[in-house]
Each structure stands twice: as C-alpha cells, then as structure tokens.
Amino acid sequence: MTPSPESELAELRMANQIAANFRHHPDDQAAAEVANHLRSFWTPWMLERLERLVDSGGEGLDPLVVRAAALLATPAA
Amino acid sequence: MTLLREPDRGTPSAPGPETVTLEIDGIPVSVPEGTSVMRAAALAGTDVPKLCATDSLAAFGSCRLCLVEIDGQRGTPASCTTPVAAGMRVSTQTPRLDRLRRGVMELYISDHPLDCLTCPANGDCELQDMAGAVGLREVRYGYAGANHLDAAKDTSNPYFEFDPAKCIVCSRCVRACDDIQGTLALTIEGRGFGSKVAPGPTDFLGSECVSCGACVQACPTSTLQEKAVVLSGTPRRTVLTTCAYCGVGCSFKAELNGEQVVRMVPYKDGGANEGHSCVKGRFAWGYATHPDRITTPMIREHFTDPWRPVSxxxxxxxxxxxxxxxxxxxxxxxxxxxxxxxxxxxxxxxxxxxxxxxxxxxxxxxxxxxxHSPTGFGLKSTFGTSAGTQDFKSVDAADVIMVIGANPTDAHPVFASRMKRRLRAGAKLIVVDPRRIDLVRTPHIEASYHLQLMPGTNVAVLNAMAHTILAEGLANRAFVAERCEADAFEVWERFILDPANSPEALEVVTGVPAAAVRAAARLYAAGPNSAIYYGLGVTEHSQGSTAVMGMANLAMLTGNIGRDGVGVNPLRGQNxxxxxxxxxxxxxxxxxxxxxxxxxxxxxxxxxxxxxxxxxxxxxxxxxxxxxxxxxxxxxxxxxxxxxxxxxxxxxxxxxxxxxxxxxxxxxxxxxxxxxxxxxxxxxxxxxxxxxxxxxxxxxxxxxxxxxxxxxxxxxxxxxxxxxxxxxxxxxxSASEIMDEVARLTPTFAGVSFDKLDRVGSVQWPCNETAPLGTPVMHVGKFVRGLGHFMETPFVPTDERSTSRYPLLLTTGRILTQYNVGAQTRRTANQVWHHEDILDVHPHDAEDRGITEGDLVYVASRVGRIQLHARISERMPQGVVYTTFHHPISGTNVVTTENSDWATNCPEYKVTAVQVQLVPPAPAPEKGAEAVAPAEPVPVAGA
Missing domain, CATH: 3.40.50.740 (Rossmann fold)
Known part of the structure; x- marks a missing residue:
C-alpha cells in the first residue's frame, strides 16, 4: 500500500524536530545522536518510512536527519 | 474487617527528640517533649473526655471537657493545651473533675436536640459518647430558653448537609478547613450565644468551600454529615483501599453496609494523604454503580452496527x-x-x-x-531513573518551593493542602505558569515570584535561571564536583553561560522580565532546601523532555537532590x-x-x-x-x-x-x-x-x-x-501472583509482595534487599546512574506560533471537580460545579472581539473548530486562552494539533494557535464540535 502523504509528513516532522534538538552539537556528533535516538525509540516500520523519504530525495528533511539515516544502516556502537 | 475505628489521641504527635517521663493516674509514661497531657494520657491507655480536640488538629482548648488536675498546679488545666513536663503527676478522674465535666456537658446538651435515636450519627457521635463518659443523667436548665434548635439546615452541597441545630461551636470544622485543607472557607460568625459556623454570607454550595470533606470528618456531632449516611445509616465494616483519581494516591477506608459503600473516609495511616482527601476521592465514587455501566461483553461487525451482547x-x-x-x-x-x-x-x-x-x-x-512520558526520558537521562525523587512528606522540609506547569490545588488537591501548610509556615514560593493559578495568591500565601511566561517557553526560563545561578556564583560546586560527571558539567557550563541563555536575552521570548527571573533564580539557589514540583505544563510541550532535563540540571547545580525538602517531583495526572x-x-x-x-x-x-x-x-x-x-x-x-x-x-x-x-x-x-x-x-x-x-x-x-x-x-x-x-x-x-512475577523480573520491585503491603501498608520503590521497606527519598549519596549527568538544553521554539489568522495561544488543563475525560466524574454530583468546559479569556482579548461573560464563542485552530462559553478572566495573560477537556460535547481536542515532544511524542496540548470569535447570536447554533477542513464533522458532538 502507498503511504498516505499525511503520515509521511509525520515522520518528516518528527525527524526534523529531533534534529533541531541536537543541532547545537558538531555535525558528526549530532548525526550520531539523532541516529541513536531513532534507533532507541522508533519502530522498524517508521524507520523504513524514513528510509523511503531519504531514498526519494529527502525533500524537506533536515540534512542532519539524512546523515543520521545513513548511520542507521550500520549497527549501533 | 469490621468497622475500623482509628484511635484519636486528641492532639498531634510531637516530634521532639527528647523524651519526658510523667505519671498519669499513677501510671508512668514516657513521651516526646512537647506532647500534650491529653495525648500522653491516651498513650498510657486513658482517654480524657474531649470535644474540641482531635489529633488531626492543633489543640484549641475551648470545650473545657478535658480538664485534669496536676499535682502542684492550681486549678484544672485543659489537658489538650498543657504540655507534659518531667515528673508531672496528673489525675484525669477525680470527683471535682467529674462534677466540672458534667456541668459542661449539661450546658452543651441544654441546647442540643434530643433526637439521638433518629439522628444519622446515632452510635457514631462524640457528643453522645461524652455524655455517657461523664455520666450525664439530667439537664436542669430545660429547653424553654433561647436556643438554636430551630436553625435551618443547609442542604445545598450535593454530598453533605449542615444542621446548625446540632452544632456545639467547637470550631473543629473551621480549623480543619483552615489548617488541613487550607481553603479558609468557614468561620465562626457572631459573638457569644450568637456564635455560629458559617461558610461566609452564603450557603455551602455558593461559598469558597471545595467540598474536601475535612469539616465533615472533623465534626464531633451530626452537624456536618454525609448525605449518604443520612440515607443509609452508619456503616458497619471497612475495607482499606486506594483512590482511583489523581496521582496523589490517597488511602481510604471504604465504609460499607454489606456490599453497599456508605462513605469513603481518608485513612490516617495512609502515607500519601495522612487522613485528608478531596471532593473526588471522598465523594465522587458513585459512578461505580451508575446505570451507564456496561457489564456484558458485546460485539459487532462494523462500528456503525448495533451491539450484540454475547457470552x-x-x-x-x-x-x-x-x-x-x-x-x-x-x-x-x-x-x-x-x-x-x-x-x-x-x-x-x-x-x-x-x-x-x-x-x-x-x-x-x-x-x-x-x-508524563517526557518525565521518564528527562529524569532517566539526568538522574538514571524515571521517577520523582521525594515522598510527599518531604515538602514539609522545603524552604523554597518552585511550582512549574502545575496547578496542584485543582489537579493534586491533597498534596496542595500539604504544600500550602508548608507555605503558610513560611516557605517561599516561585510559580512558573502562564496563568495566575490559585497558589499565586491565596489566603495567607503569596508567591514571591510569579514568572508568567508565554506558553512554550519553559526551557528558556529554566535556562535563564541556570545561567543566572552560574554567572552570579551561586552554584553548589562542591555538590557538582562530588556527585556529577565532570566532563558533562564542563560542556553544559559552557553551553549555559552563553549570553544567549541570559535572562536579558530571553525575556523577549518568554515575556518574563529578566530581573524577575534573576530574583527567582537567586531565591531557588539560596534555599537552603529548594524543591521543584511540576506537572503537565512542563511535559506537554514540543520540548517537554528538555524542560524536565532543565529542572534536573537546576537541582544538581544547586545541590538540591538526595535529602528531605528538595528534589524534582512530577505531579502525576492519573492514579x-x-x-x-x-x-x-x-x-x-x-x-x-x-x-x-x-x-x-x-x-x-x-x-x-x-x-x-x-x-x-x-x-x-x-x-x-x-x-x-x-x-x-x-x-x-x-x-x-x-x-x-x-x-x-x-x-x-x-x-x-x-x-x-x-x-x-x-x-x-x-x-x-x-x-x-x-x-x-x-x-x-x-x-x-x-x-x-x-x-x-x-x-x-x-x-x-x-x-x-x-x-x-x-x-x-x-x-x-x-x-x-x-x-x-x-x-x-490471583493478582498477587502477578505482582510476584513483576518482583521476579524487576530489580526495583524485588522486595514487593501483596503480603508485605498488607503487613506494612505501603512501600516506595526501589524496594529490594537493600531497601526492604522501600525508598522514600532517592539519589541519597549517589544517583541511580552513579554520577548525575548535566544535559544541554537548547531552547528550540515550537513550530506552533500565533499568526494573524490564529493570534491567540490556547492552553488546556484540568479543574478540581472533574477528572480527565470525565467518564467517572461526569457520572456523579460533581457536575453541579462544572457541567461544561469554559473558555477563559483575558478582558482585553475579549473586548477586542466584542465578547462578554457567558457568550458562546468559536475557538478555531488550523485543524478544527469548537464552540464554548466564554468567561472573562484576569487569570489569563493577554494573548492566551484556556479551557478544559472534561466534556466530550466540547470536543476540546478537536483543536489541539499533531505537534508533540521531540523525544517522546507527548502531545503539545499546552500550545495551540487559535482564533476566538463571537458566535453570531441568531440563529443559535448547536453547541459542539466541528472540523474546519475538510468540512467533515468530528463525531464527538452530542455525546
């Protein structure tokens, strides 16, 4: 089933909000913290939808989220 | 069990460290210094007759029934107001005392209806008991003279009645309202023979009374009596249980006749409430047997189909x-x-x-x-576990109390009463809230500082306070060095000292003058015991978790953690x-x-x-x-x-x-x-x-x-x-076996069992081998995580902003007499106080819109629109409106949005940009909720 635009927006909004709360740190650290937060609290279904958003060009996504999403592909430290 | 009658030793216990030994009726007894003779006698096994004394209230010394003789002292002092002294020899029963007490009782009874057999308190009346105890056999004065026997009953309160004909003017009700509840709704009106208890120049329902029932409980006669007792008779058995309303968790004696609850009486040994209650816990339990209860399972194929009862x-x-x-x-x-x-x-x-x-x-x-999901996240990140740090009793040792985003007198009333006692005794108060909640100024209490911030700026205010404390050299660096992670503190210190976190830089955002923030920060840092109490006004924000961490930072920075009188304490909403x-x-x-x-x-x-x-x-x-x-x-x-x-x-x-x-x-x-x-x-x-x-x-x-x-x-x-x-x-x-499984699987519950709870009453987790009777105060000596962790708390403004289309900010909350969605309280007589959700509007905002008291108004946000009646209120700052969500017909959450806390997804109920407009007067539309776009009505109206 195609994800509804409304719920796609939810992941985008929530991920950007998480990024905004880690932005005070240097980019590498912030991206790792965003990834760690997503890994700790987001269910696989949400992470998959985020991944699809990134894969489709990441329009509207905070660049920190895009960097964090790349880190999610690797196991947590 | 049979009816549990708790002992009443007449006056409160004295916590004096020294012990005094005296003799009462020839029996030696040792009690703490400061104990009254009356209490010492009770502890020695002798109940001195009394009427105006009860051990939940300070001694008053008015009834003159508790007279005693003391060797070497003239006269017959009142045992309730006389403190013990070493070597004192007290006689509680002598011919002279008998005569005096009978004389006093005779006067009381001469102006009291002799309807004991038909009185609701028959068998449960201290006046009746005392008449028997002093051996009163006749009343010589007759009833022809002036009396109060025809005084009219006040039955306005839905739960209790006031029959002044039975009043002995002992003032227990007035003192209970003053000292226990802290509302000061009652007074003794008039002088001499004309003295009478009054709820001000009105009836009980129209008065300041909050129906906590403390006066009813304190009354030694049937003057203040539960209507349920009038209707059903005095109860015969007791089951000890716990209230199912707010997070205070009051212990109650459910008093019954058979399986019928007659009344709920707060339990003096209840650790959370120590004999006090609120209108919900004591009176609003009738929903349990309401005819709306569904007791049969039902199924249906589609939710539009009728239900089919099944096995x-x-x-x-x-x-x-x-x-x-x-x-x-x-x-x-x-x-x-x-x-x-x-x-x-x-x-x-x-x-x-x-x-x-x-x-x-x-x-x-x-x-x-x-x-409260942000509480879990925030306190775990900083302290190491997801819970408040103190027991309620701890507030008795607080010197400075900061209440942020909480309205305890409405949402946690029994704890609020305890807090107010401490404030009346001299503790200082800081309130951080957009609204002028009751605590800001209430009888004998006035906040030193009310930081009336704009909704959504808690983190900015907390950062500004921390900045002030650090910049002005008020931090407890010894505590930080000993108890907290050094590296994390250094990082945080650099962050918080950034001028962007100063009160001056942030006042344009918060709306709070920098000088007030600095003064409040100095007061909090000075303590010496400073305690933070907070509620959903902290957590239900886009930065709810950040604000919780901000409060934890403040407590660590000033060393206000790990002992009585301090801490970071979430006031939990539900039981x-x-x-x-x-x-x-x-x-x-x-x-x-x-x-x-x-x-x-x-x-x-x-x-x-x-x-x-x-x-x-x-x-x-x-x-x-x-x-x-x-x-x-x-x-x-x-x-x-x-x-x-x-x-x-x-x-x-x-x-x-x-x-x-x-x-x-x-x-x-x-x-x-x-x-x-x-x-x-x-x-x-x-x-x-x-x-x-x-x-x-x-x-x-x-x-x-x-x-x-x-x-x-x-x-x-x-x-x-x-x-x-x-x-x-x-x-x-059994349920007990479930708790056993929890205990096996959960280290903080390892020592918990129903058997233990039945033996000791209650325990506070962690309860395990190290703390078999639980842990009233946490993080003593070290944090659960070892060293405390300062977390950086950058202020990130919410995306929800007021705009030209939606220029006001709506914040939502709770009221004393209703609970959460109202499913329980709406099915009780509490409806008399709050039968609909009302919109509070600042007078200027109302005037701008042509709104007057009681007008029906639209409240529209970008996601929906509802209609409410308006109340013009100076509690609100200009630009902010407030309502509750207790009634489904209001559909308050039709207008709240999808915004949530960044870390936990806790909804941002406290900030919604709205417009408020007068509903055109004719034709009068149906009150209820509707969606803005698409124009699909949300099916909550008319429920």
Missing part, C-alpha cells in the same frame, strides 16, 4: 480469532494495545505481557505517552501513571525501564515467559494512529482509555480508529472510543479491583475489592483468556 466465551474467542486473522493477513506487527493509568499494575502488566508474548511484538504503549510506566508498557521498555535492546534483560523475560521478546521498539500511540491511517496497523486493544476524547487532533484520531479492522475496548462505559469499537469488554471499577496502584511518590498502595466484579471477571483474567485463545497460555491464580 464471555464468545467475546474472547471472537477477539482472539479476529486478532490472529489480522496478523495472518497483515503481519505480526499489525496489532497492538494501549494500557491505562486508571488500571492496576497487575492489569497493566497482563496487557503488556499479552502484547509481547501472545501478539509477539512490542506495540504496547500507555496513556502516559500523552502526559497509576507511575505504575503503568513502571510495568513495562512503553513500547521500548520492559518493566523497570529496561530497553528491549538489552539482550540480558530480554533473556530474563524470555526465560520466565517461555517466549521470545523482540529487540526493537514498537509503535507509540501517535504512531499507531499514523500506521492505522496508512493501513499497516489494523487491530487495537484499548484498556480503560478514551483516546477519542483525550488525545490531540481528534479528527486524525477518529480517522485512525475508523480505519481499524478490529478495535477492542475494555472499559466501564461506552465511551467516545467505544463508538468505533467492534468488541466491548466490560471492565471493573476500582471498588471491584484487587491489585496495586503506584502514586507520584513511587508509593505502592493496595487496591482491595470492596465488592465482587460486576462483570464476573477481573480484567486481567479476560486478558489472560484472550492470550491463551491466541495460542500463548497465560494465567495467574
């Missing part, structure tokens, strides 16, 4: 089969459950186990998601918010706040349960709704919650619930959520439950059944039967 067997097999079918078609993760903070720990634990073992996923969340979180009903955590990714923890559960536990988090409540609309989530079990009234952006919630193939609701009533359900499983009220609740101070209290379940089954039994029917055999022999 438990059919309901359970139907539910299990439908859930399995969904999983077969859409995958294992397509179903989940929501647990309720209104249910017991045992019921909650059963549901989360059903999800993790029978459903085979982690899609379980609890209603704390929408209230078992703490417990439902403790029990592992968050999708990422097993019981005791241990992440599902922790293999060692999972292994423990897998070994106990004989079933694998997934290592990835499940869906949180808002995510469940998103997934339902998306089609990935198809089946939901809702235990005792009403998400279709309580959760934000109701249009979205309704769309989600309508999308489900199977919605199972377990509840007392057919609530708003049940309107979209396919299965209704009748639940049990707190009077039928056997289990435990955990209050905001981590106190585990027993909930004991007062009557058998009206549904024939405990809720946890129903859950077990569904799990078993799904192929995962799940059973316990």
């Amino acid at each position: 438990w067997e059919e309901a359970i097999s139907h539910t299990a089969r439908r859930l399995q079918e969904i999983q077969e078609r859409h995958g294992g993760a397509a179903i989940g459950a929501i647990t309720s903070s209104r249910c017991t720990n045992e019921e909650v634990f059963a549901v989360q186990k059903m999800v993790r073992a029978a459903f085979g996923n982690n899609n379980v969340d609890t209603c704390a998601r929408v209230c 078992n918010v703490q417990g439902s979180c403790d029990m592992g009903s968050f999708p990422h955590e097993l019981s005791g706040y241990r992440h599902v990714a922790d293999a060692a923890v999972r292994e423990q559960f897998e070994s106990e349960w004989g079933h694998p536990v997934l290592d990835r988090p499940g869906l949180r409540i808002p995510n469940m709704f998103d997934a339902a609309i998306d089609g990935a989530f198809r089946g939901l079990f809702v235990q005792g919650e009403d998400v279709a009234q309580s959760d934000p952006n109701l249009q979205h919630v309704v769309a989600a619930l309508s999308s489900l193939e199977l919605l199972v609701v377990q509840d007392l009533f057919e609530n708003e959520t049940a309107k979209f359900a396919h299965v209704f499983l009748p639940g049990t009220s707190f009077l039928e439950k056997d289990g435990t609740f955990i209050n905001a101070e981590r106190r585990i209290n027993r909930v004991r059944p007062v009557m058998p379940p009206r549904t024939g089954k405990s809720e946890w039994e129903v859950v077990c039967e569904i799990a078993t029917a799904m192929g995962y055999p799940m059973s316990w022999g």
